[in-house]
Amino acid sequence: MSHVRIEGLTKRFAGKPPAVAVDDLSLEIEPGEFIVLLGPSGCGKTTTLRCLAGLETPDEGRISLGDQMVLDVRGKVNLPPNKRRIGMVFQSYALWPHMTVRRNIGYPLRTRRVAREQARRRIDEAAELVDCAALLDRYPAQLSGGQQQRVALARGLAAQPDLVLFDEPLSNLDARLRDQVRAQLHELHARLGFTAVFVTHDQSEALALGDRLAIMKAGRIEQLDTPERVFEEPATEYVAGFIGMSNRLPLRRQGTGWILAGGPGTNEQTGEASSSGGASRPVADELPVPRSHSEIAVRLRPDDLRLCPAEEKPPAHGVALAAEVVDAQFGGRHMDVVVAIADSRLHAQAPLTGKPWARSLARGQRVTAWFAKDAALYYDADGARATAHAPAAAVGA
The missing domain is CATH 2.40.50.140 (Nucleic acid-binding proteins)
Known part of the structure; x- marks a missing residue:
């Protein structure tokens, strides 16, 4: 678990005029908190997540994970993704097709040079957590969409990261599987208490999973509050329209x-x-x-x-x-x-x-x-x- 602090984060994309994807965004996330970034396409939520992961280079701002500064634009600090102690679960699963489930889950451990016996133990624990221990010797092509997503989740947790990032991980699942995996994820977070940032445009996912919701508009946070408060007391008409x-x-x-x-x-x-x-x-x-x-x-x-x-x-x-x-x-x-x-x-x-x-x-x-x-x-x-x-x-x- 890790405390996350984002200060003055700004990201622009080239163009005439330049597009401001994230606009002077600041946010603090407590250890063990599950934050959901919610908003329509183009509001800046995925770009914010990618800046946290180190997959995008912001134009301004600072990001710290615990006591480690991972980004400081003015101080010329920008740690690469493999140095940030994060786990990431992608929308597209992003599993290596030529690797077994065991090797997919263990990939982050190999990049961190975790000892073989310790890695084997962590792979087994992560697979057991998401109920895919029986799938360890299969290949991704032999799995259903729900099984692939559970493997992707196990991979994101295996290295015991300080922060887990979710980029619309349920959107490719059908309605029944989406509800099932969402419930499993909620239960898993309650058991493990990892710090998480979850991106979605689905208000049902946001209300079910988030400890707090950050409703985004044009690269800024329009309202930041508990799911109950956002649902019952939308601060602006934009939030009201988006929340149902x-x-x-x-x-x-x-x-x-x-x-x-x-x-x-x-x-x-x-x-x-x-x-x-x-x-x-x-x-x-x-x-x-x-x-x-x-x-x-x-x-x-x-x-x-x-x-x-x-x-x-x-x-x-x-x-x-x-x-x-x-x-x-x-x-x-x-x-x-x-x-x-x-x-x-x-x-x-x-x-x-x-x-x-x-x-x-x-x-x-x-x-x-x-x-x-x-x-x-x-x-x-x-x-x-x-x-x-x-x-x-x-x-x-």
């Missing part, structure tokens, strides 16, 4: 209430559709938003957007909107429904239990969409939380 609050409704203030920007709304009290545009009737009266805001964006998860027949009145605490069904698909215990509300398209999950009407939803059908005020999060025009309560801390925004 995919539904977005723009509202603007009119008098003491709010109207839906861009199209007709519905009276919250009567449920009646407005016939003359969004400005004629309020969508909602009071919302937990400071009165100083004139425009807000409402963010919702699909399972927090409810549907009911157009003639049915939603609960008094709900914000109701006239909607039209664009598409409806069977999802098992619910229907996955896309609805059009003014200029916005939103996703809803309509439970089938006790609501047989949802099975017959059809394109063009008029319905009422509604959400509870406390189920939504609200963001101002700059993407910051617009709430009477103190928002979660944003880092590097």
Whole structure:
């Protein structure tokens, strides 16, 4: 286990203008902590990982692993990967096809000149940890994708590194294997307590594995917090959209209430559709938003957007909107429904239990969409939380 400190890390790629992949990023990782770098393609997460590994040379910054400085651009220190005491698990497995599983796992030990008997013992221990001891004499071509990934994980752990780096290691697996290997990895970290940095664009992986999540945008950390805090209290609209609050409704203030920007709304009290545009009737009266805001964006998860027949009145605490069904698909215990509300398209999950009407939803059908005020999060025009309560801390925004 090792404490990791990243200070002012910056990486640019040549071009006109140069592309800034990592932008003055700083991060501290405690010994035994599992940090997940989460974000879309191009946000800088993989480049950050490669700088940690020594596979990329940053333009600025410092990196230390424990008491060893492995990178100091100004001090002209840049240790190569084999001197950094790291293990790495790649997306593509990167197993040597001409080597047996035993030799693949033992490769980092040979490069570190570990004594033969000690190396044999570490190979056996690492293979046992990931449940591939029975595969030691096979070649990679004789293994399934899940088995190859477990071998890659054993190789990353065999040398007992100070830091283990994971570059989207589960993305090449099918859904069932991905869940299985993810659970095994979570259990393994709980048992061994190694320090880890895990890169992914999959929020489910991030929430399940991370002690803390670093949500990245344009080479910076937009929010750094526990999975629970990131999920429940996204600090910015960017984080909210990426962590599953995919539904977005723009509202603007009119008098003491709010109207839906861009199209007709519905009276919250009567449920009646407005016939003359969004400005004629309020969508909602009071919302937990400071009165100083004139425009807000409402963010919702699909399972927090409810549907009911157009003639049915939603609960008094709900914000109701006239909607039209664009598409409806069977999802098992619910229907996955896309609805059009003014200029916005939103996703809803309509439970089938006790609501047989949802099975017959059809394109063009008029319905009422509604959400509870406390189920939504609200963001101002700059993407910051617009709430009477103190928002979660944003880092590097």
